[in-house]
Amino acid sequence: MTPLEMLEVAYEEARKGLAEGGIPIGAALFSADGVLLGSGHNRRVQQGDPSLHAETDAFRAAGRQRDYRSTIMVTTLSPCWYCSGLVRQFNIGAVLIGESKTFTGGHDWLAEHGVDVTLLDDERCVAMMTDFIAENPALWNEDIGVADT
Amino acid sequence: MTPLEMLEVAYEEARKGLAEGGIPIGAALFSADGVLLGSGHNRRVQQGDPSLHAETDAFRAAGRQRDYRSTIMVTTLSPCWYCSGLVRQFNIGAVLIGESKTFTGGHDWLAEHGVDVTLLDDERCVAMMTDFIAENPALWNEDIGVADT
Numbered sequence: 001m002t003p004l005e006m007l008e009v010a011y012e013e014a015r016k017g018l019a020e021g022g023i024p025i026g027a028a029l030f031s032a033d034g035v036l037l038g039s040g041h042n043r044r045v046q047q048g049d050p051s052l053h054a055e056t057d058a059f060r061a062a063g064r065q066r067d068y069r070s071t072i073m074v075t076t077l078s079p080c081w082y083c084s085g086l087v088r089q090f091n092i093g094a095v096l097i098g099e100s101k102t103f104t105g106g107h108d109w110l111a112e113h114g115v116d117v118t119l120l121d122d123e124r125c126v127a128m129m130t131d132f133i134a135e136n137p138a139l140w141n142e143d144i145g146v147a148d149t
Numbered sequence: 150m151t152p153l154e155m156l157e158v159a160y161e162e163a164r165k166g167l168a169e170g171g172i173p174i175g176a177a178l179f180s181a182d183g184v185l186l187g188s189g190h191n192r193r194v195q196q197g198d199p200s201l202h203a204e205t206d207a208f209r210a211a212g213r214q215r216d217y218r219s220t221i222m223v224t225t226l227s228p229c230w231y232c233s234g235l236v237r238q239f240n241i242g243a244v245l246i247g248e249s250k251t252f253t254g255g256h257d258w259l260a261e262h263g264v265d266v267t268l269l270d271d272e273r274c275v276a277m278m279t280d281f282i283a284e285n286p287a288l289w290n291e292d293i294g295v296a297d298t
Contacts, residue, residue, distance in 0.1 A: 048213055050211075051235075052209075057200075060199065063198075069296060081238035082239070085230040085232070089294050090231070
């Protein structure tokens with residue numbers, strides 16, 4: 001699979017989340033040879049569960065794996081610290097990111113620690129989050145831990 | 150509540166996990182005035198879910214919160230990068246840790262980023278993990294992303 005084909009899986013997850021009334025961030029975990037191990041999307045709204053970011057949902061969907069070093073985490077948006085920590089702890093080898101214009105998490109930190117980070121500048125991903133944040137600023141801030149002052 | 154009383158809640162969660170055949174790590178999220186918001190334990194084995202570390206399970210149990218700055222995450226063991234990332238992203242103000250002898254995660258990094266970190270040296274927590282790791286090395290390595298070489 002090409003990077004864009006892998007991103008498409010994450011993007012479709014984000015679209016599912018949006019259609020459900022949720023925060024439109026999607027992710028997918030692939031093996032080195034392009035087999036989809038699991039995919040998911042942010043479910044804060046849908047399940048009232050703040051622990052389910054897109055990447056953690058995809059990680060959960062992939063079930064127990066013994067070795068993540070050759071896997072690729074694909075996400076529509078730069079992974080927050082929570083999801084970056086997941087990648088680092090489990091030694092996920094590569095991260096493919098749709099965009100980091102609307103939010104920048106810990107992907108530079110991951111690159112410093114040896115993760116193969118690829119940052120795309122996917123216009124659909126940017127547009128999806130730009131629109132969502134403009135329409136739902138409080139919900140977005142809740143999802144990234146930004147409190148009202 | 151005193152730190153030891155708060156740790157007791159996390160320790161009892163870890164004991165529950167052990168009784169279920171799981172990895173004995175427990176956690177609890179408290180408000181500044183000592184109200185228990187949520188508690189949980191590692192459920193990798195019980196639910197086949199690698200995303201449920203003790204801290205993320207407690208965070209999930211606390212449900213959606215608008216502001217974590219005054220909350221305290223109590224955990225029997227030094228939080229791994231995944232759980233440290235959770236604390237940083239959501240601006241959880243304080244972390245109280247039972248021990249870091251059997252595993253050291255990202256608590257120094259959290260302290261550098263302004264989190265109020267208290268590290269105890271609780272003998273019961275140390276003994277519980279020491280025994281568990283000795284008896285289940287492969288399972289423990291799986292939980293912290295250490296692959297067979």
